[in-house]
Amino acid sequence: MRAVEFQEYGGPEVLRIVRAAAPEPGPGQVAVEAVWAGVNFADVKARAEGYRVTSLPYRPGLEVSGRIRAVGEGVEGLRAGQEVAALLDGGGYAEVVLAQAARVFPLPDGLDLRSAATLPTVLPTAHALVHEVGRLRAGENVLVHGAAGGIGTVVGQLAQAAGAGAVYGVASSDAKADYALKHGYDEVFRPGTFETDVRRATGGRGADLVLDPVGGDTLRRGLESLADFGRLVSFGNAGGAEPWRAGQGDLYARGRSIGGFSVLALARSAPDALRMLTERALRTVRDGTVVLPVTAEFPLSDAAGAHRLIGGRTSTGKLLLRIAD
Template sequence: MRAVRFDEYGGPEVLTAVDVDVPAPGPGQVAIDVAYAGVNFADIKARAEGYRVPALPFVPGLEVSGRIRALGTGVEGLAVGQEVAALTEGGAYAEVVVADAVTVFPLPAGLTLRTAATLPTVLPTAYALLHSVGRLQPGESVLVQGAAGGVGTVAGQLARAAGAGRVIGVVSGAAKAEYARKYGYDDVVLTDGFGSAVRELTGGRGVDLALDPVGGDALRESLGALAVFGRLVSFGNASSAPAWQVGQPELYPTALSVSGFSILTLARTAPGELRALAERAFAVPGIELPVTAEFALRDAAEAHRLIASRTSTGKLLLRVAQ
């Protein structure tokens, strides 16, 4: 079968189309004929820095849609030929991928394979950030970094659906601001000096909940934009800044809380909880994540270049088969 992998770390040019053996599912696993694979920032960090790469060579890709090809022993409730979406631990840039059955989800009626490929990572992540970890209450205000990205697009809609009083997005440019306003955001501010802008928008109060995938200085500025009893949820380190620390001096004066979330780690440590979370997330009606660019599998490097340019919005997909 065809797959795209990298044998060394580096720029998009290290991604190479190769012929590899078709993987077979082990106990509790499912093999899927891939229709579409989602492209995520985590894939870029894997290729460039070795993020969550157990060994080289490595086939990246964390989410797919497709049809079940084969079932491993002990798998129940799924069938060969069934259309599904799945979260994987890598390997999705390929014609066939293996995933743990607990992270394989039958498609709801009316959901196409193309749309389904946009959701396995971003929808459960955004839902967890707002609800399971962030504990959003009706009427509260929310600040979202990367509001025009995949998680940001979905988080804006979910916050609005949950009755948030005000939803503020942070983006890097005017074009992204225009895009984000279509997906649940009341206000969108630019990255530079966003903390002051948020304080001004909230009359000096700050926000109740901030979601941060950037880390580094952005995380510190988000922390400073919180209201009394505010909560911050960290779910990434796109800045590749050194590991952050926060303690009594920052938290005690206004009773702030800081939490963390990683859907990939949760898939390993508590897959049953992830499945329950995903089922709740998929049950929220009317959430969409537009596909803003689609590439052939062999052109995965071009998708990586587009994401790395920080000009992309919405979701990027690799078209494998239909």
């Protein structure tokens, strides 16, 4: 089979097509013949910085869609030939991938493989940010960083469906702002001025819910832009700053709170909770509440091209690798 891996850290050029034997599933595992693979910023950080890489060579890729090739011992409810999406710890840039059975999700009727590849990381993350962790209530306003990305695209739609009073986004360019305004956002601000912009937009009240994948100073400014009793949810550290900290003085005086979420951490620590979350989230696609546009696709042989696009911070929506024709 073909796969993409890197043997050293560096730019997109370190990604190489290799030939390898197709893996066989062990106990509790499923082998999937991948048709599509999602491309995420975490893949770029893995290649450039070693993010979540345990050893080299390494195959990136956290999500795929395809058909089950074989199931390992003890796997129930899944069968060869079944169309599925899968959340991985890595290795998704390959024609055959291994996944833990608890992270393999049969596709509901009407969901095609191309669309399904956009979902395993983005959809449950967005659902948790709005509902399980963010606990957005009807009439509240929400401020979302990275509004034009995959997660931001879904969050805007979920927040509107939840009855948000207003959905504000943060985007770094006019093109990204225009994209976000077409996918559930009422107003979009720039990263340098978002805290004053949200105060203006809310008459000085601030945001009820802030969703932050950036970290560092952006997170601190987001905390300061919260309304009384507001919540901030951290779901990444794209800025690469030191881990954030907040103490009693940051939270007690105005009843603010901070939460966090990582779909990969949940998959490791509470796979049953991940499955229930993903099943709830998939219903929003089936009923038409959420649509996640594929804005660019690349063949497996041009994984480097996908990395250049997403690493350049100009992409919107979701990027895919086409594994099989």
